[in-house]
Amino acid sequence: MSIDLRPGTAPAVQAAQEVPAAVPRGRARPGRRRRFRPGLILAVGFLAWLALAVAAPNVLASTDPYSVNPAESFRPPSAAHWFGTDESGADVYSRIVHGARTSLYIGVGATAIGLVGGTLLGLFAGLSKRFVEASVMRFLDVTLAVPEIILALVVIGIIGGGTENAILAIGAGSIAYYARITRTQAHLVRRAAYVEAAGVLGFPRWNVLLHHVLPNVVKPVLVLATIGVGSAIGAGASLSFLGLGTPPPAPEWGAMLSVGRNFISNAPWLITLPAAFLVGTVLAITVVGRELRRRSEGRTSS
């Protein structure tokens, strides 16, 4: 059989590397254990701001994001409108603040669908007989063979656009990814000494599954899912940009960018500012997610 080296199998590769190598690994990598990390602090700070924008957008921006005032359209950033106004005179800062909720809704919703579907499918595959497992994995290969955005286009082509349908489309496209990781993890855990020990001690199979296998499979997948939220937010904004996600009057970052594209030369702040917040959000979630992953790996390997 072939060696499976695709990206989804990273945990197995990492696990293999934890086996003491014949060759000493040399000194620890420089820059790995720095105490002071400005990037991380910035990311956590930004996420705190974002959490406030989601929970209480009116605290951060008192102007109505939907207020239309044609006399005030295309005002560049000023004291009255920090981020300027858009083509219908609505305050861009307020629209960005209120848009945080939609973006996070898409990111978390899509990740939840992918995570739940993928974990169940992966666990089922990883704990089944070889034939069943092979069938499930071949089925997943089919969805992995098609780019996520094209999968999302298929789903939207069938069920139509909109925020909820975009969530479903992105979530469905990520199921295969989470299923692969979960399966690999289930394989590792199933053969772990503590699971074998629990079996030898005579615990019932469901008990071992529920108390030993499940938590140890799900934890690393959850950590990876935090990074997944970031990329799902990016995917959601991309679909809105294509006109398939949240429709334009709503304050959603991708939709704002889609409209702002028409005014790119005379009102560039309609592009730069929503784009900065979109990238900042994905970046902050990625940085925090990687830190979580680093910490959890440190714990399992020690």
Place this chain on the structure above:
Amino acid sequence: MTGISVPGSIGKAVRPDAVARRIALRLVVGVGVLWGAATLTFLAVYLIPGDTALLILGGPDARPTPEAIDRVRQDYLLNEPLAIQYLHYLGGLLQGDLGQSYRLRIPVTEAIGQQIGSTAQLAGAAALLALPLTFAVALASAQRRPWIRSLVSGVEVVCAATPTFVIGFVLLMVFSFSLHWFPIGGNQGPASLVLPALTLALAVFGPLSQVLRNELDDVLEQAFVLTARARGMRDAQVRVRHALRHAVIPVLTMSGFLIAALLGGSVIVETLFSRQGVGSLALASVYEKDLPVIIGVVLLSAAVYVVVNLAVDLLYTLIDPRVVTA
């Protein structure tokens, strides 16, 4: 192969029949993936709510005569049972017939065939930019001083976290609207290809470079690197002649990702830069619910994925013969 000598594989030549069996197996799996993709999309389309005949005749707003609906139902076998429709569909696929586009009223193969050149150009140019960039950056930055590593990994993370269309916006604002170096879009000549290709290249650069640099970091700590250095080899030589060959395998494994990212990214990039291509065709088909074309694009991307993975598999056996004997 020279250069790689691993204790386990000494004196164990790669048998041609093992290679052949491996390729045959991969081919079977590849055909299976295509069949699966065809079946899944068929089922998904069959489950679609609403009357397919109405969709073909122009969507929910159209008011076709009952005779027209009947005729379409007969032409498209919509009155037949599911199994018959499915077999007819598979039979068509085997003959290279993907059906008719509802919107364009031409065969799907023709619709895709008209656009595939433009997308292939875009994806090819993007790969030609992304791969040298990745190798240069990773080779230059692996196992260097902390500040260089932080800088490079920061750039990689930013590239990976920025949605493709935002990368495109930034390039457009700088190089088209401020500097006026390149046109803002279209398919006219090589100049119009630069920004779309660069956008796509930067989108795939981040993940590729992360993997290659991590791998190089690990390889450069191996004993054979020390040996090479002890023999008096210069640093650049050690990196290119020894480390790179070992580090390139995980990057090859990412070819599937690369192809998917280039194809998927073409939807975004072609829309942003108003380019023709398979991506903008797919998007227009989604707007109009032109399902045969969407299915065609899905099957095309699955086929490309299968072929690329097969090619990568062959490359593995050339780079690392252990893969076959394992």
